Amino acid sequence: MSRLEGILYSDDGMLDYELAGYINREGKPAIRCTVRGMLPLVCQRCLEDFAYPVDIVSDLILVEDEGAFEEIDEDDATDAVVAAPCLDPLVLVEDEVLLDIPMSPRHPLTQCKMQADAMEIGAEERKAFATLGVLKAQDKE
Numbered sequence: 835m836s837r838l839e840g841i842l843y844s845d846d847g848m849l850d851y852e853l854a855g856y857i858n859r860e861g862k863p864a865i866r867c868t869v870r871g872m873l874p875l876v877c878q879r880c881l882e883d884f885a886y887p888v889d890i891v892s893d894l895i896l897v898e899d900e901g902a903f904e905e906i907d908e909d910d911a912t913d914a915v916v917a918a919p920c921l922d923p924l925v926l927v928e929d930e931v932l933l934d935i936p937m938s939p940r941h942p943l944t945q946c947k948m949q950a951d952a953m954e955i956g957a958e959e960r961k962a963f964a965t966l967g968v969l970k971a972q973d974k975e
């Protein structure tokens with residue numbers, strides 16, 4: 835999973851995945867992709883590593899070609915994947931994991947080293963806005 839590797843802090847991560855084919859309620863062939871595990875990511879706030887828990891269950895409808903993507907209902911819970919004869923399960927799993935990882939991954943608020951600093955900055959900003967508010971009020975008078 836070279837695309838995923840590029841964003842990992844180290845290769846200590848572990849993922850379990852399961853792909854199960856089935857026919858969905860609309861009679862279309864689909865795959866349920868389940869991925870669980872942990873990935874070491876770099877927190878974008880404090881730049882230290884943290885364990886990102888992966889817990890994905892996604893239902894992918896198999897379509898014959900990309901043109902069929904538009905026929906799929908605009909249902910957020912459902913995605914489509916082209917049923918190529920050489921559909922690589924690992925590529926599929928990697929796609930799902932990459933979609934799941936936030937653009938800017940961070941520690942949960944209470945565990946981040948930078949949290950204390952971030953709160954101070956927050957307070958400063960609030961003070962600045964409060965001052966701005968006073969100035970604006972004075973303008974109106």
Ligand SMILES: [Zn+2]
Pocket residue numbers: 877878879880881882940941945946947948
């Ligand atoms: Zn952090």
